[in-house]
Amino acid sequence: MTLEQRLERLEAIVAELENEHTDLASALALFEEGVTCLREAASSLAQAETRVKRLTELADGALVIEEFDEDE
């Protein structure tokens, strides 16, 4: 899951939890899932460096991701 999807899921979970009609068992399951989302989002935020790559196309049409040399 991307950070975007995790945070979206987290928002949905919180909204669902804030809704009083959620039954208790689901609420507890949602809470657990929310905690997992938070932990995973925090760990993906911990990635500290901007990575710059390059997407190129080979003669046969295959796509390749490689390091991009910024000093080029």
Added chain:
Amino acid sequence: MRRRATGASASLGDGPTLFDTSQSAESLLEDLGDIFPGASPRSAIAVSTLTQTAKDVVEGAFIPIWVRGEVTDFKAHRNGHWYFGLRDLASQLRCVVWSRDQLGMPAAPDDGMQITALGQLGVYAARGEMQFTIKRMEAEGDGLWRKAFEATRAKLDADGLFAPGRKRALPRHPQCIAIVTSGSGAALRDVIAVLRRRAPGVELVVVHAAVQGENAPRELVRALRRVARWGGAELVIIARGGGSLEDLWAFNHERVVRAVAACPVPTISAVGHEVDISLCDLVADFRAATPSAAAESAVTSRVEVQLAMHTLRRRLLHAVEERLYVPKARAANAAHSLAAATTDHLRSRGERLGALSGRLHALSPLATLERGYAVAHDASGRTLASVTDFAEGLAFTLRLRDGDVSAVARERTKSGEPRA
């Protein structure tokens, strides 16, 4: 001239000599006319010879030059060539643009447009007209570019490409962003710098394309398709630094604009400076004034993300507490009520039991026996409670507090009767 001419005629050997003074000037000319084409009716030349000669002379005399004038009487011919006049207050010049030379021109000029044109002056031999063959053309105030821009815009607009409803929301926290631009351009450097500062950890994927010149439209379209085919990016930035309207032209090219519209990933367009608006800008999901601004809009800063997560965490905890509050309270209430109910229940049961057992106790013959009374039973266990239950000689049993005694009735006397 004459000298050369007479010399030439002398060389033929049968004409008059230079020094033949008997001839008049007129007859001399007539003689020359036999030798020089067009010098006399007899040597009159064909029209095509003259026009071809004029063409050679004129074309030899002029190198390609820039000419300025107002377009008049423009016609695009079926064969694809453009014909029009260029004029000023005093003169007019017939002009032609061959279809193959139109590729580098954004649009055909309109009548009344002031243009400067680079071309070759020549003669259109078939008509005997002077003709200016134009290779490049610029209109005052970027008129041709503007016209082409408007024409393409109208076409794409008719196809609904600029409809507000087409705009997609940008992802707020993209972790992988593709950038379609020149791998060596200033735009790319700006975008990388902003992302480094604002959202470290984001992955940027450069998809190189020429951003100006003849190949730019084709390369931009290919790069956009490559991004789509790859599928790894959550957002695409298509960017180019500032330049003239002509430099930025690829971003107004119909095919490029359609490729941006067809991109399955949300797009940010940042072409040129703030004042430049390209058709790519109009069709993209978001228009940024500059490449740096595009990078700013592309990501939420890390600090903001952290704040948002903090808030979500708080809401999550609060929500679950709130959510548990009612059930907890209900559970507590229920436990309390249960305890209370049980106690009540037991208490009343206990009381009733006490009362009942008291009554039972009171009713119990055993209690009476306790006090020293005895109960008489016959052999069948029937209680003999009355004198009349006895017959003389009846064997019966006396039940006492601590056991039974066998007895025989000897005599009976009813209460109130004298003993027998």
